[in-house]
Every structure is written in structure tokens, then in C-alpha cells.
Amino acid sequence: MGFFISDAYAQGGGGGGAPYGDIMFLVLLFAVFYFLLIRPQQKRAKEHKKMVEAVAKGDEVVTNGGLLGKVLEIGDNFLTVNIAEGVDVKLQRSSVASSVPKGTIKST
Secondary structure (H helix, E strand, O other): OOOOOOOOOOOOOOOOOOOOHHHHHHHHHHHHHHHHHHHHHHHHHHHHHHHHHOOOOOOEEEEOOOOEEEEEEEOOOEEEEEEEOOEEEEEEHHHEEEEEOOOHHHHO
8 A cells, every 4th residue: 555655654853953944044035035126126216206306397208108208397296298299298297207318309
């Protein structure tokens, strides 16, 4: 019967392993997650917030949706962006993905 069902044996030893080994593993795992995932994300969010606050009238921006336009008006939470001749859209400030160098619209 040992061919179909493996025999179960009792574990040997008194369980005298390192008592802090599991805790140290969890601390190490959290440290790796912090330095590889959490910290870079916080840094990117901080840089994006600084960039959005620095947007001024006349700047050319790219939105999260991929629209390229020139900022016409700035409010507390919203921007008015001209994306084509006679086409103005109102966007949330946080929807600005990046600021591009002036003259980018004319070169496209």
C-alpha cells in the first residue's frame, strides 16, 4: 500500500528554530516593498503635483487623454485649454500629464 499512499512520519526535533526568523522575514519583505514600490510612487506623485501647480497661462500641456493644447485660463481646480482653433476645453488640473516646451504645437 506504500506505493499508492505515502507513509506519514512524525517530525523530528524539538522545534528549536530561530524564533525571530519569521518576523525578520516580514520586516525584510516590507522594506523591499517600501523601497521598490511605495517610495518611487510617492516621489512621482510629488513631482507631478509640483508640475501641475507650476502650470501657467500660455504653457503648452499634454493631458492624460493625449490632447495637446495651450493653457488659456487657470482656476483653483480647473484649466481652460485651447486644443484647436476655436475649440476650448475645461480640464481638471490633475488631468495634465506633462508640460511640453513652447512651440511644440506649431511643430506638429
